[in-house]
Amino acid sequence: MKIGLEVHVALPTKSKLFCACSTTSEEPNSSICPICLGFPGSKPMLNKAALEYSLDVASALKCVSKNRTSFVRKVYFYPDLPKSYQITQLHDAIGVDGHLDLEKKRVRIRRIQLEEDPAKIIREDNYTLVDFNRSGLPLLEIVTEPDIASEDELREFLNELRSILYYLGVDIEKELKVDLNISVSDARVEVKNVTGIRNLVDAARYEIKRQEELVSKKQKIVAETRSYNEKSLKTDASREKESDEEYGFIYEPDLTFYKIEEKEREEPIIASRIAEAISKKYGCSKKTLLELVQFDSKALELLQHSQGKWPIQSIINVIEVLKRYESIKLSNEKFTELLEISKSGHQITDQIIKNVTSGSHVKVTVSDVSSEEIDEEIGKMIAANPKIMLEHEKNPKALNFIVGAVAKKLNASPRLVSERLGLVLKKGFKN
């Protein structure tokens, strides 16, 4: 069984691929101009930032790039295509013959090309609307060889690719749009326009099963284009009118050949490789590490900065907590403080994170305070702040003040103070 992919990635440029229109407008048809509407007389101008991003991706995927790149027109008639042709690439694509290494397999990259997105079609019951905000957005198409052989590999490839894109600063918030090419026997079936990893895996699973069943029944698999139905979880044959014959590719004569300067591009950050190295070095789970850092550059930075200086499990725990509370964006110093707190046996809570990040926390060293001392101090605090006691049932956070104040005074662990306070309150406090 072979699976090949055509992955479409939106590039995070500020303006569209061939005009100055913004890429982020929300209101339909608010970010349009004569160029992205294909008005007679308008001409495309290449956005160099899109070219740079593309070359970064090509380099990270170990593609070979020629010293020049050029564009072609792909002609087809559809209301989402204002010029009735799409500007894309054919002969001098951004890069060819690259690869992406999975844990146990190399997936070859056939080609990477830059192209413009068509407009968005919005279908209603008895009419269709077109939003041209999307017309001309920069898309990168990454085409693999049919090297993926299982559902797991498919999932791994997509995550791996997304991680690399993420670390190159390419927006992966928008879901990847993918065409799947699946062949169980000789015939190649294309499942077009599947979005989202879950849908992709589901579509692949269904299509593999469908083809395997045909094979086992000794029926013929038709080489065709199919579409995936997210509701029924099935693929259906779709009528595809255009073929390469009809696209009639010619050079885009309004754009010139663009020189690709040879320059050293930075080594890409491959999170899975870093996770693997660290897991081997400290004997922890690669999977756990990867989950933390695959799409989180800050987590990766903290991990790399602190590894070897602290027990790996503490690092993992603190990063996990930080991610849980969406507080990962903190300095290495603050992170170290949290590691110290954690090492002293305190659980890292939301409050501690807040205290540490705002700088108002007590530096906790080893707490050598007895429960009685703490209870006594709690008693004093409560006596001094009767209002808090009235409020705390409605607003449990009101107690944080007492915890903080006691912990500070006794240089005790806030967690311990908090526990004691709970007990004190349970026992009932007589005013």
Next chain:
Amino acid sequence: MGGAKDSKKQKIEKVNYPKLLRELSKLNDELRFFTVINENVSEGVPFSVKDNLCVKGFESRAGSKILKGYLPPFSATSVERMMNKGFGFLGKTAMDEFGFGSFGVNTDVVAKNPFDDKCVAGGSSSGAAVAASVMKNHVAIAESTGGSISNPASFCGVVGFTPTYGLVSRYGLIDYANSLDKIGIMARSSSMVRETFEIIKGRDGYDSTCVDKKVSALKKKKIVVIDQLMNGVSEEIKSTFQVLLARLENQGYAINHVSFDFIDKAIPAYYIISMSEASTNLAKYDGYKYGMQYGDFTKKYNEFFTNARESFGTEAKRRIVLGTFVRGASVKDKYYTKALKVRTALTNKLAGLMKDSFILSPTMPITAPKIEEARKLSPLQTYAMDALTIPPNLSGFPHVSFPYAYIKGMPVGAQLVTSHFNDYALLDFVSEWEKSFEYQFKHNL
């Protein structure tokens, strides 16, 4: 140069616009060379714009029905530059639909020759040539893909200049074949052409193919005449051309006759490339975005755009069909790709020939034919009329057509070609020529 001084004088000269507009409107009823006249123009030297160049707020339809009513929201760079220099925009001039034609008859507004209104004005910049011919103080902004400036300039007896490809921004030009389209100038004198060229050339942030190269004026003392180009030329033009060569020899030019078989490949290569590009350019006209609106949105899209596209003229349909065919995957290498190779080979060979020489030929093999005769020509006969103008156009070489004789009262033009970016040498040559030859005109608005 004497010419430059004259043109400065022309600029200071106050134009009597009410009178000009009155006379122009009257003459236009006869010769049909303007599609739109700007009644509000009141100052500056008048200039006209071929209908395939966008002028903000003025109907720009490239001679086509399918763009009827299209009011561009922006002006072509060349038009804007002329307006910024204080020239007065007089109107849009007639042309073959999208530039598809050699006689100006492939459209609903058929311009007539100012020397004989039964004859064609040439094409595709028919109206521009007439405008340049009938007004004494006028520059016409025109466009050439395969000879659309040289051809009507020859038929209407004016100077028609096509600059090196890429020197003038194409932004705002309604495309025919983008890798071949060049904006150029027609006028009664080389000095007016030069002044206009200075204004409209130069880099533009809206056209990637537009360059800022330095333009040279390298004078060549040799003139090459390619034998094969003379094959289809009428006897009467051949004999006037011999007189021209003799005159130039007297002026110190060395005339070399060379044989160059390969030049016959220029016509097929040109038509394959231009039709390929044209068929993609015309794909956008589906009847709902600009120009003619087709109201019936209840139809399915395929049916809708198919109906809308019936509004193209016959020649446009022919080029869409042929252009779509030659770039189809199964025959592309045989036609489109091969044509690109022919273009490169031809360009290199011609560049070699022009290292120390100009290339000179008659501009057209005939004088302006009668409109009825032109309509009767088959497409292939019509395409053959471009044999002399296609080679420099296919290769993007600058060229100029200038009047050098009159046969039975009809003007005859010669076409001078030089290497890329040596455009000034052509204008210098014509300027010299104008010192010893007086152009004739029938109308003097």
